[in-house]
Amino acid sequence: MKAILTVEQLTKTYGRGDSRTHALRGLDLSVLPGEFVGVMGPSGSGKTTLLNCISTIDAPSSGRVLVEGKELGTLRGKELARFRRERLGFIFQDCNLLDTLTGLENIALALTIGGVPAREVEPRARQAAALLGVEEALEQFPYQMSGGQQQRVAAARAMVTAPALILADEPTGALDSKSARLLLEQLSALNREREATILMVTHDAFAASWCRRILFLRDGELYRELCREGEDRRGFFREILSVVSELGGDGTDVL
Amino acid sequence: MFCKLALRNVRRSLRDYAVYFLTLTFGVCLFYVFNALDSQSAMEFLRAGRGSGTVEAIFRLVEVFSVFVAAVLAGLILYADRFLIRRRKRELGTYYLLGMPQGAVARLLVGETLLIGLAALASGIALGMLGSWALDRLTLSMFLAVPDSLAAFRLSLPAVGKTVLYFGGIFLLVMLLTGLSVSRSRLIDLIRGERKNEEQARRPLGESVFLFILGCTLLGTAYVLLLTRGLLRVDGIFFLMLALGTAGTFLLFRSLSGFLLRLTRGHAGYYRGLNMFVLRQWSGKVHTNCLSNTAVCLLLLLAIGVTACSAGLNDTISGAVGEDAPYDLTVLNYGRGAVYERADLAALFRGAGIDPDTAFDRMESVTVYYNDPAVTGVGEESAYAAVSLSDYNAEMAGRSLPEMEEGDLPAKTEYPLVNGPAAQGVIVVPNAMTAALEPRRQMVNINYRGDTARVDAAVREALERGGFGRGLDIQGNYRLDTYYDLMGNKLLTLYMGLYLGLTFLLTAAAVLALQQLSQASDNAVRYQLLSRLGAPEKMRRRALTAQVALAFLLPLVLGIVHAAVGMTAANAVIAQVGKVDSVRSSAVTALFLLVVYGGYFAATCLGAWRAVREAGGRESGSRPFR
Numbered sequence: 001m002k003a004i005l006t007v008e009q010l011t012k013t014y015g016r017g018d019s020r021t022h023a024l025r026g027l028d029l030s031v032l033p034g035e036f037v038g039v040m041g042p043s044g045s046g047k048t049t050l051l052n053c054i055s056t057i058d059a060p061s062s063g064r065v066l067v068e069g070k071e072l073g074t075l076r077g078k079e080l081a082r083f084r085r086e087r088l089g090f091i092f093q094d095c096n097l098l099d100t101l102t103g104l105e106n107i108a109l110a111l112t113i114g115g116v117p118a119r120e121v122e123p124r125a126r127q128a129a130a131l132l133g134v135e136e137a138l139e140q141f142p143y144q145m146s147g148g149q150q151q152r153v154a155a156a157r158a159m160v161t162a163p164a165l166i167l168a169d170e171p172t173g174a175l176d177s178k179s180a181r182l183l184l185e186q187l188s189a190l191n192r193e194r195e196a197t198i199l200m201v202t203h204d205a206f207a208a209s210w211c212r213r214i215l216f217l218r219d220g221e222l223y224r225e226l227c228r229e230g231e232d233r234r235g236f237f238r239e240i241l242s243v244v245s246e247l248g249g250d251g252t253d254v255l
Numbered sequence: 256m257f258c259k260l261a262l263r264n265v266r267r268s269l270r271d272y273a274v275y276f277l278t279l280t281f282g283v284c285l286f287y288v289f290n291a292l293d294s295q296s297a298m299e300f301l302r303a304g305r306g307s308g309t310v311e312a313i314f315r316l317v318e319v320f321s322v323f324v325a326a327v328l329a330g331l332i333l334y335a336d337r338f339l340i341r342r343r344k345r346e347l348g349t350y351y352l353l354g355m356p357q358g359a360v361a362r363l364l365v366g367e368t369l370l371i372g373l374a375a376l377a378s379g380i381a382l383g384m385l386g387s388w389a390l391d392r393l394t395l396s397m398f399l400a401v402p403d404s405l406a407a408f409r410l411s412l413p414a415v416g417k418t419v420l421y422f423g424g425i426f427l428l429v430m431l432l433t434g435l436s437v438s439r440s441r442l443i444d445l446i447r448g449e450r451k452n453e454e455q456a457r458r459p460l461g462e463s464v465f466l467f468i469l470g471c472t473l474l475g476t477a478y479v480l481l482l483t484r485g486l487l488r489v490d491g492i493f494f495l496m497l498a499l500g501t502a503g504t505f506l507l508f509r510s511l512s513g514f515l516l517r518l519t520r521g522h523a524g525y526y527r528g529l530n531m532f533v534l535r536q537w538s539g540k541v542h543t544n545c546l547s548n549t550a551v552c553l554l555l556l557l558a559i560g561v562t563a564c565s566a567g568l569n570d571t572i573s574g575a576v577g578e579d580a581p582y583d584l585t586v587l588n589y590g591r592g593a594v595y596e597r598a599d600l601a602a603l604f605r606g607a608g609i610d611p612d613t614a615f616d617r618m619e620s621v622t623v624y625y626n627d628p629a630v631t632g633v634g635e636e637s638a639y640a641a642v643s644l645s646d647y648n649a650e651m652a653g654r655s656l657p658e659m660e661e662g663d664l665p666a667k668t669e670y671p672l673v674n675g676p677a678a679q680g681v682i683v684v685p686n687a688m689t690a691a692l693e694p695r696r697q698m699v700n701i702n703y704r705g706d707t708a709r710v711d712a713a714v715r716e717a718l719e720r721g722g723f724g725r726g727l728d729i730q731g732n733y734r735l736d737t738y739y740d741l742m743g744n745k746l747l748t749l750y751m752g753l754y755l756g757l758t759f760l761l762t763a764a765a766v767l768a769l770q771q772l773s774q775a776s777d778n779a780v781r782y783q784l785l786s787r788l789g790a791p792e793k794m795r796r797r798a799l800t801a802q803v804a805l806a807f808l809l810p811l812v813l814g815i816v817h818a819a820v821g822m823t824a825a826n827a828v829i830a831q832v833g834k835v836d837s838v839r840s841s842a843v844t845a846l847f848l849l850v851v852y853g854g855y856f857a858a859t860c861l862g863a864w865r866a867v868r869e870a871g872g873r874e875s876g877s878r879p880f881r
């Protein structure tokens with residue numbers, strides 16, 4: 001199968017001269033269509049930099065990022081904005097929803113920006129909301145919703161445009177355990193039933209246990225890769241924990 | 256160190272709040288220009304000459320209005336300051352967290368206010384000097400004739416003193432209130448200052464519709480009261496009318512957001528591009544800002560009304576000069592001891608050292624007779640005097656005006672025959688009829704040749720010197736007198752209109768601009784999210800412009816409607832004095848609106864966009880993939 005996301009020899013350095021920091025040192029990875037991939041690692045391991053490079057928020061120092069075979073470095077201005085809104089979906093830790101719009105309108109916004117015909121907008125937004133189980137929040141403003149509802153509305157917005165890749169940056173970071181579980185269930189259902197491709201960055205082992213495959217980063221390099229066999233999340237969770245303690249094992253970083 | 260911090264903060268806020276600073280500067284400038292009127296050469300010229308009464312009236316009115324203007328500007332400055340402090344709560348909280356004592360933070364803010372105040376005062380007065388000079392030149396250019404020695408650049412120290420006093424007082428008040436509010440604030444409120452609940456609960460449609468209809472009814476009642484009762488009956492009902500109008504405006508703003516949102520929501524355009532976003536941004540603010548929007552709307556009404564009225568009145572007055580004084584000079588010969596005696600004025604002028612052939616373009620003598628109803632058949636109540644057809648036609652021919660035919664006589668003069676009030680109530684009779692009438696007095700119409708001001712001064716000197724008429728009672732009606740009287744009135748209305756109109760306009764625009772700019776930090780987060788969702792820069796920029804435009808347009812539209820009704824009532828008053836050229840006055844007003852309001856609108860758009868972009872720049876600072 002052809003990879004939906006390919007990262008080749010990606011490096012990113014900040015600063016210059018003596019104060020140079022290597023955030024990524026030649027990273028290679030690929031994600032196939034319909035995968036649910038987690039990226040884990042201690043702070044400073046390069047998770048966020050990787051996500052920023054994939055989401056075109058930041059540019060790599062060298063190496064290539066390809067989405068559906070198209071190299072992101074070649075995109076300019078309008079093409080870039082078009083790529084962002086049509087091929088990528090975002091879920092962030094916070095600042096996700098516009099406080100002036102209702103849930104429905106927040107989801108619809110992703111469509112109206114993309115110029116989807118007005119009469120298709122509302123049905124599609126409602127459909128996406130139904131998929132993520134947030135119909136009850138459609139007429140509410142973000143400050144009236146719970147944190148979990150907000151994140152699921154954000155997830156609905158991320159997938160309503162049927163993007164090639166959904167990027168989630170610590171989506172459960174600000175949620176209590178119950179809301180986090182609900183969101184992860186919905187995401188993994190989205191992945192299973194809709195074959196949505198999801199790349200999720202997290203440092204929470206519990207959240208990561210919902211993924212099919214997990215890439216561990218350390219100091220800007222790929223450290224380990226774990227795959228889940230079958231539906232045994234409990235065993236997978238324990239495996240993840242052992243790698244996490246291994247990662248934090250050499251002392252300085254306590255995750 | 257405080258000084259350094261205060262200075263740095265001021266420099267930063269000068270950039271962030273350029274609109275605020277410019278408004279302060281313009282306010283000071285306006286105040287100076289109009290309080291420096293008494294040092295203007297045009298005013299001195301008028302005062303020294305025949306228009307001294309109106310000049311004194313101008314100064315008195317400027318004094319009264321200045322108090323009013325200062326009060327309006329003080330309100331604006333206090334409002335702006337409160338906005339700026341609220342925006343900086345977090346920064347102030349950080350100072351406290353770092354262990355700065357409360358007194359020091361208060362001192363820091365007071366120092367900042369002082370610095371901004373001083374800078375605005377200095378730049379405002381400097382700009383005011385230029386403005387005063389420009390206004391002087393403009394005024395002088397409106398005169399028919401002035402000595403060349405005028406129009407020098409002058410500085411009015413009393414005006415500087417007064418400006419410093421008034422604005423010093425205002426800034427002192429602001430500093431006091433700032434210090435007070437800061438020393439009373441609690442750390443937790445400051446730290447959480449930015450986190451506020453966006454109050455945007457949905458309001459039921461029924462309530463919105465009810466409020467909307469109620470608002471329209473109140474406004475309609477106020478309009479009807481104004482139009483039927485007129486503008487000048489100031490009594491209990493007048494104030495009731497004002498109250499109704501204000502309440503109606505307030506209710507309209509209050510209900511409009513819910514109303515419009517519901518109306519547009521079903522519409523296909525709602526789900527196009529960022530329309531939905533813009534409408535929501537606007538409607539939320541329109542609701543919370545309905546009080547200040549009402550104030551802005553009323554300020555705009557005053558600004559439009561005052562400017563349009565003064566411009567209209569001004570034209571009415573200009574038109575009057577030509578009608579009241581068709582000649583440079585009319586010499587009236589009342590005869591010797593109230594008995595008619597014709598004089599040879601050319602000889603008299605020559606005797607006084609003025610050669611009529613070189614000094615005058617034309618000199619025509621008209622004999623005015625007593626109107627004898629028995630002879631003319633016209634009652635004394637409608638005409639007190641009569642002239643012969645040949646005299647009348649000779650004057651009309653000289654001015655290229657239509658002459659009269661013998662068959663139409665006797666008839667009232669179509670155009671004034673001489674300068675001054677004597678021009679009214681005169682009938683023209685056939686030449687032959689004058690033989691039966693008793694001569695009343697001789698009137699000589701004169702037009703000067705060459706420099707009007709110089710000839711006028713010489714003639715005036717000659718006529719007023721004793722013994723010009725050699726025993727005859729001779730007086731002059733000078734066009735320049737009429738002209739200076741009218742000029743004085745014209746300047747009075749024009750200046751007062753400009754002064755008040757500009758102040759109101761400036762205040763209204765500044766309030767709106769501050770409102771929009773103070774939302775910049777909230778907006779920055781939202782527009783950043785839009786950018787992440789893939790809305791191209793052009794789309795975002797258009798949305799921001801639309802948002803600012805909506806905020807500026809709504810009070811303007813309602814203000815214009817108010818002003819149109821108010822002007823209809825005002826015109827009824829002005830029409831008693833003269834005809835109002837409403838097209839021209841509307842054009843002048845529109846130009847003012849366009850320049851001041853449009854300028855603020857453009858500045859606000861730029862400022863808001865810059866704020867959004869700077870905040871967004873943190874994320875995509877390296878400008879990837881360009």
